[in-house]
Amino acid sequence: MITAERKPLEEIINCVKPFERILLVGCNECVTVCAAGGRKEVGIVSSALQMAFLKQGKNLQIKEHTLERQCDPEYVEELSTMITGVDAVVSMACGCGVQEVARRFKTVPVFPAVNTKFMGASERQGIWAERCQGCGDCLLGVTGGICPIARCSKQLLNGPCGGSGSGKCEISPDVDCAWHLIWERLKALGLQDRYEQIIPAKDWRTGRGGGPRKIIREDLAE
Amino acid sequence: MNFQKQLESKQFIVLAEMNTPKGIDVSRFVMDIRQLKDRVDAVVVPDLDNGVMRMNALAGGVLAKRQGLETLIHVYCRDRNRMALQADLLAAHALGLHNLIVAPAQEISQCDHRDAAVVNDLNETGLLETIGTLQNGKDLAGFDLEGRPEFTVGCLMTPWSDKASFEEEIKLTQKKISLGASYVVTPPVFDTGRFAQQLAVLQTLNVPIVATVFLIKSVAVARYIAANEPGAYISEDLIRRIRKAQDREIECLKIAGETVSRLRDMTQAVLIQTMGWEHRLPALLDAAGL
Known part of the structure; x- marks a missing residue:
């Protein structure tokens, strides 16, 4: 699978700082398995962003959605109904997913929330290693x-x-x-x-x- | 006179490109360089030009310098990482090669070793920054150097095909100049009339312009460039002129010579590329009245 790690929260905050409404999109495939960008992590990042902005007196509106597969145009199409009124998309998929969303929605900026690492396997609980x-x-x-x-x-x-x-x-x-x-x-x-x-x-x-x-x-x- | 002083003197500079051999027999390379003594201001030794594996520019540059000619060498990023590039730059300086042209590299699929791994650790702007770092007495890891190298560094512009790509190339060149390129080498000029129209923009770069003159060697080469390089502007008239000439080889040399001669009033320097016909450079220079 493609492995990834969440970016430092500060980096994600800096990306979304100029915006008021964002769509935070996870992926149900590899990044879910390596606990970097699935539904659960979307929820965690969403809460962390909201808390960080509330501390600064700013109300960031976040829509959350996790696609079955973000590197596949037929699943990415699901976002077309959600993207209206959104200033930016934050993708928690690997680089393939981020680019697929950017390719489909040309007028909305898309930011990655994870660093895509390598094709690897799980050695044991919580440890992934490069294999290919x-x-x-x-x-x-x-x-x-x-x-x-x-x-x-x-x-x-x-x-x-x-x-x-x-x-x-x-x-x-x-x-x-x-x-x-x-x-x-x-x-x-x-x-x-x-x-x-x-x-x-x-x-x-x-x-x-x-x-x-x-x-x-x-x-x-x- | 060294190349830096030539640039400062504002005199018209003639550079000739000399490609190293694919092999170890350097006799022709050296002979071709010797016959240019007192006829050109410096020679330029490309590094694995056109993606052909051959003797490197470092060795070629040293051989050229030994013949008593001021020498410029190409440096490029495709095949060496930042460690190897820095090591070669230090070696070049120690061997008396103080003039560099930061050049783009041919994509590996167009090289004669298409199965090779590509490095591209740095790109051209990164390499210019690296040269600047070395000149400040440090390497890219921040360690001090014993002695600071000083280079005269230029950059190559890649061919443009239309107004938009010309603008992009100008923007990129400005970036390279801000990183230390102190002169600019243009793509081959075939139509000096059209080049004159672009010159005003090129002059806004505020560095010496070296216009490249490429020796067309046959009707086939002319047709190939005309078909594949939309920005080259090789006219049907020019192709006809070569085709109808009694001695096509002489005609090609004349055409290049005339281009050099016309550019003399337009730019500070020319770089003559003969790509395998280096032995005909004296005849080309005769045709240019040099």
């Missing part, structure tokens, strides 16, 4: 299901480096060495010979190197 960088040419079949692009600090395709010690990365004892994990996994699977294979220099065209990316499924596109 969307390089567009998945290597996981070769590396035992552990991604060196997302999980090795140096993105080494043939590791480990000299900074690996006791299975940890030199940047922090809290960070696993991806190549240690890969080796252990290949051993467990009896696939040590895969480690001997030299992975060639990566072709970054499938990643961000090729500019903004798009998927066109001609069988589905209208």
Whole structure:
């Protein structure tokens, strides 16, 4: 999923300061799962903003709404009935959702209330970790299901480096060495010979190197 | 005379662009530079120009300087992060290369290594700020430098196709000037009449203007530019002139020479780009009466 963290309240307050009526929009997908921008967080931010502005003697009117999916135009369309009379939208979705709302409603400013972080997985309650960088040419079949692009600090395709010690990365004892994990996994699977294979220099065209990316499924596109 | 003094002297400056080899045989590169001694005021060495992997501008600049010519080098952001850029700038200064042109880089999909990872840690304005920071004796992390480099820094304008993109380019160039660019290099000028109309706006930038003269080498090149660069204004008359010439190569050199000669009365400097025909630069300069 796409993970996110709420922006500091001060930053959100600064964005909405010039306005009197805002629409605060959450998303029911990834940001709900990582507890950053779902219905519950919309309620919390709404109360916090109202309290902050009341202290300054200002009454900020906030409409709250959480969409099923903010990166999908058919759900974003729901906002068209709510947006009338609103000075600004504050989106609690990831960057995809913020941009979809901005694309649909061209005359209303849209501000992000979260910082979109990475594509990751939940390690345990309350902890999410990066797992994928969307390089567009998945290597996981070769590396035992552990991604060196997302999980090795140096993105080494043939590791480990000299900074690996006791299975940890030199940047922090809290960070696993991806190549240690890969080796252990290949051993467990009896696939040590895969480690001997030299992975060639990566072709970054499938990643961000090729500019903004798009998927066109001609069988589905209208 | 160093380039900074040339700019201050208000004399007409002629710059010639010299591309480094793709490989290690520098004999032609050096020969082409030697024949320009006393014929141009300085040479410009681009860095991986047009997205072609080749010897870098740092080495090319040092080789050019060794031939006794004042030298300018390009610096750009696509392939180096802020650490590498700063390190190269310090190296350039230590090796006697004190003149920089902050240049845009070709998008990676148009380079000859399309599978390469793109860096773009800084952009052109960020690089200009970085040069300013180094000149103040600090690096971007705030650490003190041993000795302050001093550079003469310019910037490149990218081609504009209409009034709106010209205005945008002027605004961006103003920003670059405010960050330390002390001269501006224009896109290639093919139609000096049209350029004259834009010159009044360019002059409001209040820095020396270096007009680029691009040597058209064939009818095909002329047609390609005319079709793909709407702001270039290559007329059918010009294409016809090359097509009907008895010796097309000589005609192309004459056309570029005439452009240089016309620009002499309009701008403080010209930069001549020959893109592989550097050996014909003396003939082009003859045609320009220089």
